[in-house]
Amino acid sequence: MKWTIGTKIGAGYALALAMLVVLGTVSYRNTAGFIEAAQLRAHSYQVLDNLNKVLSALKDAETGQRGYIIVGEEPYLEPYQSGTAAVNKALQNLRNLTADNPNQQHRLDALAPLIAAKLSELKETIDLRKSKGFEAALQVVRTDKGKQVMDDIRKLIAAMGNEEKKLLEQRDGEVKANSETTIATIVYGIPLAFAVLALFGFLLTRTITRQLRESINLLSSSAAEILATTTQVASGAAETASAVSETTATVEEVKQTAQLASQKAKYVSDSAQKTAQISQTGRKSVEDAIAGMQHIQEQMESIAESIVRLSEQSQAIGEIIATVNDLAEQSNVLAVNAAIEAAKAGEHGKGFGVVAQEVKSLAEQSKQATSQVRALLGDIQKATGAAVLATEQGHKAVETGVKQTTETGESIRLLAESIHEAAQAATQIAASSQQQMVGMDQVALAMGNIKQASVQNVSGTRQAEVAAQGLHELGQELATLIGRKVA
Known part of the structure; x- marks a missing residue:
């Protein structure tokens, strides 16, 4: 296909x-x-x-x-x-x-x-x-x-x-x-x-x-043929009436060639217009992709902020744990002192000794629990630090993706502008081809009336020659646009 x-x-x-x-x-x-x-x-x-x-x-x-x-x-x-x-x-x-x-x-x-x-x-x-x-x-x-x-x-x-x-x-x-x-x-x-x-x-x-080069070669060839034919018609305008029928047939062939060139020029113009529309759609898609990458970047920044807040809260918990540990140490010292005083009191201090022992036990339990919580908090802070590092790396990678996507969008924009210019040039070619068709109709009419108006025949032939020259020049310009000259 x-x-x-x-x-x-x-x-x-x-x-x-x-x-x-x-x-x-x-x-x-x-x-x-x-x-x-x-x-x-x-x-x-x-x-x-x-x-x-x-x-x-x-x-x-x-x-x-x-x-x-x-x-x-x-x-x-x-x-x-x-x-x-x-x-x-x-x-x-x-x-x-x-x-x-x-x-x-x-x-x-x-x-x-x-x-x-x-x-x-x-x-x-x-x-x-x-x-x-x-x-x-x-x-x-x-x-x-x-x-x-x-x-x-x-x-x-x-x-x-x-x-x-x-x-x-x-x-x-x-x-x-x-x-x-x-x-x-x-x-x-x-x-x-x-x-x-x-x-x-x-x-x-x-x-x-x-494909464009092939179409331009055909268009240039047709324009050259038209130019040569109109030149011959102009030089033979003074010949006898016996050559009129032959000249008329030649002009008819030229007219058919011009119709073919006009049809191809119109096809090129329509294709260029469709290409321009498609390029605009692609440009819009790239802009949507850029917006999506920017949204991802915002989400990564939000995640980083949440992890930083978690780290700050972990540090605050560490300070509270240190305070609890100090209180446990002080309670332990007080319990020892109380046990000493209870021993001095003898039988009357036994109950107070029980309390002192319980206080000491609670202090030891608090100290052990504080150590466990501190160890867990250390693990949390390490994990938080690793998450912060990973988030920063992800953020940098997203920034790189946004940059590359933006550069891609700029390239597609430039391509769309070039395609738009090509579409305008193709439209001008189609218009020129239509003008050529009008000129060839005038030539055919002039050849039909050559016996009655020889001067009009010469004038129409000159007009056809000018139109063919313009078509040939347009073909050369279109060839230059695609980067290669046509012989």
Whole structure:
């Protein structure tokens, strides 16, 4: 099947559009996957944070219970009350965050009654302290029922935390894979598309130029024939009437040749107009592609800002953890001092010694929890730094893509302008061909009336000669436009 010039140019623009669509689709999917994986990582961190809040709130509640049992004053119940409320809130958050994870939901189902039992044990001892005194509450504490429940709670929370950490590792791998795929698409896809389009453009230009050259050669040949024929008619205008019929036949042949030239010129003009329209459509497609690349660049900048804010919040959490660690150290020192004073007091200081030992135990637990949180926070900051670096690299790659797409759009714009100029020239050729047809009609009419108006015949022949010369010159100009002269 032989393609027209317009079809070939349309195929070129279709190829360019298809490659841009493929590159844009791949980049969009990879970027969307990157964003989704980042959101899932943040989701896992929220689950871990709420698990820590559950443990912390239970410890606060236990601290308030023990303080009230020892002292018996209402202000010591404030940590118990705030811890109870915080536990319920953290559990509800965990329910919502793990709604799509059946394993975690089952663990929460097992965790909820344990927490309820722990809170019930705390409330029981507090009520006993209020109604029956210190010894009754202390007997319940010494049963170690609350400690066993607390150990079970810690095991369940540790299991949930381990599963979230595994999910974090998996999502980190997804983020890395999406980032590498996006970079590979931009680094290798755009140069490959540029090379393919450059090769196709070269072949397309070569094919179109060859077809135009053939049409111009035919047009120039026809114009030369017309010029030669009209010159002969002008020189033989004074011959006898016996040559009139032969001259008339020659003019008729010239007229048919001019009609053929006019038809070809009109075909060239129509093809050039279609080409110009297709080039405008391609230019609009490239502008849309540039706008899409700019939108991707804006999304990459938004991701970078979110990661920077996450890093700042991690640093603030680190400062808070340092303060908590200092408080634990101070509590440990106070507990040691209190134990010493209790030993000095003898039998009267035994109860105070128990309190000192509990305070020391709580201080040690707080110090251990702070160390664990600090280690987790260090991992978060490292991951955040890696994400910032990857985002900056992605941002630079997107900027390069925007630049190259803009340069491609500028090249297509220049090509569209050249095609538009060629279309105008083809239109002028078609108009000149039409004028030639009018001149040849005048020649035919003059030859029919040559016996009555010899002077009119000579004048019409001269007009035909001028029109043929103009057609020949236009053919030469069109040949010059495609970069090659016609003999």
